[in-house]
Amino acid sequence: MSKIIKLKKGFDINLAGKAEKRIADSPQPETFAIKPPNFIGMTRPKLLVAEGDNVKAGTPVLYDKMKESVMYCAPVSGEIVEIKRGAKRRILEIKILADKEIEFESFPTHNVSDITNLSREDAQEIMLKGGVWPNIIQRPYGIVADENDSPKAIFISTFDSHPLAADNAYALKGQEEAFQAGVNILRKFTEGKIHLNHDSDAEVSTTFANVENVQDNKFSGPHPSGNVGIQIHHIDPINKGDLVWTVSPFGVAQIGKLFLGGKYDASKRIALTGSEVKSPQYYETYIGASITKMVADNVKQDHVRYISGNVLTGEKIEADGYINFYDSSVTVIPEGDYEEAFGWILPSKKKLSFHRAFGLLSFMNSSKKEYVIDTNTHGEKRAFVMTGAFERVVPMDIYFDYLFKAIMSEDFDNMEALGIYEVIEEDVALCEFIDVSKHDLQDILREGLTLIQTS
């Protein structure tokens, strides 16, 4: 029996521009890119290719000097056209000009019983070489997992509660077999359970409905109920010394496909969303796709921000930028670089707010109302004023005000004692959104995690 965990705290941000469930009739992007900065904790990326080389889908192009076993592979076949570097020659993007027909590196294929009989070591070897290992994220720290570890449990959240997030059920439609194969492979890595967490407010899609070898759990409540970190906190919290792994549903299916089909299959359904998109819908493309063609003639105005991912945890990219490795959506919202006369006091129902301070009337709107929100910060950075609001928006038994203060004063003992191991950026994104003092809390948290990790 699956248990239902009801979460009350949280806040849903209902934005305009939800992607319609249809695949756009659009040509594939010409270029794709792998971006080393997408992989948190990768300190010394080393290239395995040079400009002008030809690669197949699944050809390793990159690894981390600090962790040489994990290969990062090309999502498509083609020619390496540019290696873009930033300050201190840091590698930012490895761009691939894609072939018309994708060619794949070939890996051994397995049928269902092969997968069951495969040893952990063999499976591990294939995953590391085959480019799917980076799908496995380790908590604490939210970094790519170490293959020598045995986590106490593995967590998979089947739903994404972020604003305008892609619908996993739709994005992975028809991939039941691959998903089950992925779960069976992951099964080899832990003595503990594999938790498959569903949204109890929606019908469980066929992709995730009858998965074997997992413990089903259901969660209800507003965002961040879909965040795997919140789910872990309520099922089997991370204590000091604990190690758990998390994998996205896409990652699980991709692992399955590597074993079933013998190829690194980077095809991915991406949701193009946001109030400024003319026709928000899904695109059938590959990891690291350029958004140039998706957004060309498809945005309502020029002054917009393109975001890889969602509005809470995403990253700004250019109109000819590339989607980040882990993201499955692109959001386009208006830029907000305007001054608003007396904007700090005029009453408004259009400004979405978790708070109800004078004039913030959005709480009177129906919960179905869709908002158009721009990138304006609605105020300046100020000293921390502790209001206790963070605790009302994250359903975790953690005092975030105190945790952030411990991080800022580099107080290692308190960071640990206050629960830093249980959270990564996405878990505090709502705190950052509602923060009266407009601090960059996700950055602060990452600083703390890095401090602890490297100490």
Place this chain on the structure above:
Amino acid sequence: MKFVQNAFDKIKPHFEKGGKWEKFHPIYEGHRTLFFAPKFVTGNRGVQIRDGIDLKRMMMTVIIAMVPCLLFGIWNVGHQYYLATGTEAAFLDKVAIGAMKVVPIIAVSYAVGLLTEFTICVIRQHDVNEGFLVTGMLIPLVVPPTIPLWQVGLATFFAVVIGKEVFGGTGMNILNVALTARAFLYFAYPSQISGEIWTYLGDKATVDGYSGATSLALAVEASNEGVAVADKLAQTNTVLGGDFFSISNMFMGLIPGSIGETSTLAALIGGIILIATGVGSWKIIVSVFGGAFLTGMLMNAVAVNTYMEMDPMYHMVIGGLAFGAVFMATDPVSAAQTERGKWIYGFMIGALTIIIRVLNPAYPEGIMLAILFMNVFAPLIDYYVVQANKKRRLARATV
């Protein structure tokens, strides 16, 4: 608004790096953002959208909540003036007298406070924080109408510098800033803030038999004389008609006292605004009243004098309990910050207020000292609440 924007744009170069008034950039920025919400946008990473709230709006909400107290206070200063001098007067006359006394106090408080803030911002080169907007209004409401203006200025200066800026500015102070000003006056100039100074009389004489004492002072007197407090209150100012100190009059605030504190009703309206907007913690407000009432009942149970025997209902409406509970105790910076801590913090404020009122002969009103005392203890309360959280986490790890 375009012309205002243009005017700001025109002088902007002077305040930027290399401009002749470069040092005064915080002041320029402070004024510009008063007219226009800034055009800042979110960064490349992290949240791409932000909530509509900011500190200015939060502070303004508190000021709006204080308006009932302020307006009532202005009227009441005039009302008390005409009562004490035995003259019939129209509503507007009362307001005029009140405004004449109160507006200069507000002006001095803001002028001195903002000047001090701006100076420190320029010295430290940080943005002007909005905290003083609230403090600047709170200070006039907790002083008597007869206070000399220079004392208001001095107290404000002291509170901003010693109460707040030495700790690092808004958000860092330990004590409530407005109460620091009040406490400064109380201890530095006791003769101007105690005794029969609560009613503005101008140069007129009072009517015969008028007493300008506050209900708190009368309660102490009653206790010393061994008469019931209710009787003492009923016998006072009978010349102005009976029931001058009836519960309903005291609830409405038709009594002498600090400018904004007398009316429990006005404070409660403010409290409702703060609770509805979520800016003030309802837990603190409720627990202050609860703590005061229960302690009042406890006093009844072990009463050895008439003040201790007083019906706890009186405690709710006399003195500045309501005003303090709503506007001072809820200050998010100096209050307890954990939800559990807020219950304890509020309850202790209420309890201490009554203990100081009833058991301490030196200070007629207890709310000021109770809040300041609990401000100091709030971090300790939070410490134990947070410690309990850490213990829960540790306990979980070992099982």
